[in-house]
Amino acid sequence: VTRFFESPIPGLEQAYEGEPLHEERSGIQRIQVFDNAAFGCMLVLDGLVQTSERDEFFYHEMLVHPPLVAHPSPERVLVIGGGDGGTLRRVLEHPTVREAVMVEIDERVTAVCREWLPSIAGAAFDDERATVLFEDGDAYVRASGEPFDAIIVDSSDPVGPGAVLFGAPFYRACRARLRPGGVLAAQVGSPLYFLDEARNALAAATEAFGAARVYLGPVPVYPGTLWAYLYAGPDPDDGSAEARAEERKLDTRYWTPEVQRAAFALPRFLADALSAAPPPKVFGE
Amino acid sequence: VTRFFESPIPGLEQAYEGEPLHEERSGIQRIQVFDNAAFGCMLVLDGLVQTSERDEFFYHEMLVHPPLVAHPSPERVLVIGGGDGGTLRRVLEHPTVREAVMVEIDERVTAVCREWLPSIAGAAFDDERATVLFEDGDAYVRASGEPFDAIIVDSSDPVGPGAVLFGAPFYRACRARLRPGGVLAAQVGSPLYFLDEARNALAAATEAFGAARVYLGPVPVYPGTLWAYLYAGPDPDDGSAEARAEERKLDTRYWTPEVQRAAFALPRFLADALSAAPPPKVFGE
Numbered sequence: 001v002t003r004f005f006e007s008p009i010p011g012l013e014q015a016y017e018g019e020p021l022h023e024e025r026s027g028i029q030r031i032q033v034f035d036n037a038a039f040g041c042m043l044v045l046d047g048l049v050q051t052s053e054r055d056e057f058f059y060h061e062m063l064v065h066p067p068l069v070a071h072p073s074p075e076r077v078l079v080i081g082g083g084d085g086g087t088l089r090r091v092l093e094h095p096t097v098r099e100a101v102m103v104e105i106d107e108r109v110t111a112v113c114r115e116w117l118p119s120i121a122g123a124a125f126d127d128e129r130a131t132v133l134f135e136d137g138d139a140y141v142r143a144s145g146e147p148f149d150a151i152i153v154d155s156s157d158p159v160g161p162g163a164v165l166f167g168a169p170f171y172r173a174c175r176a177r178l179r180p181g182g183v184l185a186a187q188v189g190s191p192l193y194f195l196d197e198a199r200n201a202l203a204a205a206t207e208a209f210g211a212a213r214v215y216l217g218p219v220p221v222y223p224g225t226l227w228a229y230l231y232a233g234p235d236p237d238d239g240s241a242e243a244r245a246e247e248r249k250l251d252t253r254y255w256t257p258e259v260q261r262a263a264f265a266l267p268r269f270l271a272d273a274l275s276a277a278p279p280p281k282v283f284g285e
Numbered sequence: 286v287t288r289f290f291e292s293p294i295p296g297l298e299q300a301y302e303g304e305p306l307h308e309e310r311s312g313i314q315r316i317q318v319f320d321n322a323a324f325g326c327m328l329v330l331d332g333l334v335q336t337s338e339r340d341e342f343f344y345h346e347m348l349v350h351p352p353l354v355a356h357p358s359p360e361r362v363l364v365i366g367g368g369d370g371g372t373l374r375r376v377l378e379h380p381t382v383r384e385a386v387m388v389e390i391d392e393r394v395t396a397v398c399r400e401w402l403p404s405i406a407g408a409a410f411d412d413e414r415a416t417v418l419f420e421d422g423d424a425y426v427r428a429s430g431e432p433f434d435a436i437i438v439d440s441s442d443p444v445g446p447g448a449v450l451f452g453a454p455f456y457r458a459c460r461a462r463l464r465p466g467g468v469l470a471a472q473v474g475s476p477l478y479f480l481d482e483a484r485n486a487l488a489a490a491t492e493a494f495g496a497a498r499v500y501l502g503p504v505p506v507y508p509g510t511l512w513a514y515l516y517a518g519p520d521p522d523d524g525s526a527e528a529r530a531e532e533r534k535l536d537t538r539y540w541t542p543e544v545q546r547a548a549f550a551l552p553r554f555l556a557d558a559l560s561a562a563p564p565p566k567v568f569g570e
């Protein structure tokens with residue numbers, strides 16, 4: 001049994017015990033899988049827990065369904081990152097989707113997840129609407145090509161290979177690859193402990209898209225549980241979510257139209273902090 | 286420096302490092318205070334973190350403002366527990382309140398908090414509208430006496446001295462001590478790791494009040510962060526929250542009328558689990 005832990009700020013730790021199942025260094029990062037009594041198999045990249053078999057639905061449903069439900073008919077969807085396949089799977093649950101392109105930088109992450117955490121992707125990798133490319137997501141977005149109705153950025157944190165996916169140049173490239181009426185969503189970190197991540201991403205996306213918002217959802221395996229998502233696109237609260245969810249027969253465990261609406265209601269300190277420059281520290285000294 | 290940790294389920298730990306400032310055993314429980322780099326002074330009862338100087342507003346605002354804002358004019362309010370004074374303070378922020386009675390079973394908790402974490406109560410203990418009694422909350426509610434407009438149960442978990450505050454007999458007694466149109470709110474634990482606490486409390490309150498609901502809010506120092514609150518009373522989403530917040534000049538850091546509305550939107554798995562008997566395990570085996 002090994003102990004894995006993350007310390008988002010000094011004096012606080014979220015720690016897991018687990019049976020190590022797999023470990024390797026890809027050219028890009030260290031990939032580990034361990035088996036935890038509470039969460040089942042967990043994926044760890046460069047020491048940071050990315051997802052688990054049992055809690056993955058919190059994150060993947062809240063990353064994918066708000067943007068796709070806000071779009072009246074998403075047909076072509078781009079997923080940047082998301083090597084475990086959980087985001088791709090939720091995208092493909094929308095029957096409007098005709099083509100989903102997933103661009104993951106590290107082929108080994110997908111290979112490891114298909115071996116050790118296959119339930120997260122389900123049958124997504126075998127769906128004939130799915131195209132999986134192992135290349136740099138930033139470069140893919142910048143290259144010319146057919147535009148998308150939605151871009152979902154399912155990256156690791158803005159350290160290491162994921163850093164470029166949090167800046168204005170990347171968001172401008174995303175906007176250029178979106179059709180009119182298109183939508184973008186991205187994970188942007190802990191609003192409690194890494195608020196500057198969310199704030200910088202929000203500022204960059206606001207610059208690129210003219211307007212952007214942050215919404216929230218809990219992810220039990222992430223430090224501090226509460227997580228922030230970036231959103232740029234049509235009004236997610238225009239009253240059509242219920243009808244679209246029903247039309248598309250979405251079968252969810254976390255997401256509901258009401259939960260989507262609620263996710264955009266930010267606590268006052270957070271709404272204030274996201275618009276302040278520089279952002280105040282919520283915790284720590 | 287000492288390490289404090291809670292393990293809500295096997296294989297998971299939320300741990301803090303801190304400088305021990307105070308430790309004693311009252312007749313009722315072990316009381317500890319330590320100073321943590323992230324959260325400031327933290328109160329620990331029988332090994333479980335109760336609150337901290339820096340995150341207390343998440344919990345106290347979400348425990349107090351939803352029930353009091355749902356009431357058109359709360360004048361007499363009862364607080365059961367809440368020895369740190371943070372709940373009493375938020376109750377007294379409603380200018381409609383003419384009398385707030387706080388009934389805390391352990392006088393030493395209040396004494397320790399007044400010494401080490403005085404910012405949580407602010408000036409609440411000196412407010413002439415406040416009456417602080419050190420006695421058994423359950424017995425107080427059962428005794429005959431003037432009725433209240435709101436009862437806020439700010440207890441520790443349903444182990445040890447707090448256990449009786451989660452059952453149907455207690456909730457029936459609360460209902461009997463409420464005026465018509467009265468409201469009750471209570472903390473009922475982690476919906477991720479101790480779901481049966483919330484579910485049992487909800488079933489007991491539904492039996493006592495005819496109807497009850499659960500709402501959610503994050504509390505950073507609690508294990509799993511996401512927390513559940515029990516609610517029985519007038520419709521909290523009748524559209525009057527904005528006007529009442531303004532009328533009462535509520536100055537909040539977490540709560541807003543929108544956040545209150547959002548807090549009642551439960552994720553699908555949780556809504557399902559709260560109504561299932563016995564509740565399924567979300568995490569663990």
